[in-house]
Amino acid sequence: MAKEPWVDQDVCISCGLCTDNVPEVFRFADNGKAEAYDPAGASEDVIQRDAVDVCPVSCIHWR
Ligand code: SF4
Numbered sequence: 001m002a003k004e005p006w007v008d009q010d011v012c013i014s015c016g017l018c019t020d021n022v023p024e025v026f027r028f029a030d031n032g033k034a035e036a037y038d039p040a041g042a043s044e045d046v047i048q049r050d051a052v053d054v055c056p057v058s059c060i061h062w063r
Pocket of ligand 1: 007011012013014015016017018019034051054055056057058059060
């Protein structure tokens, strides 16, 4: 099975980088923190480059 990204919402500071860069995968949840609502919405390379690698608090992980 493919890797899936997930957001540690205890750490997310709601900066909006992942939701702006990869809106096919990330959005803000009702609690104001980012969530990976469609983990397969973009390639692993794009998610890594445009979300995981740029998250200022490194709270996007793979499982
Ligand atoms: S880039 Fe990181 S801190 Fe910013 S909204 Fe996404 S998960 Fe939260």
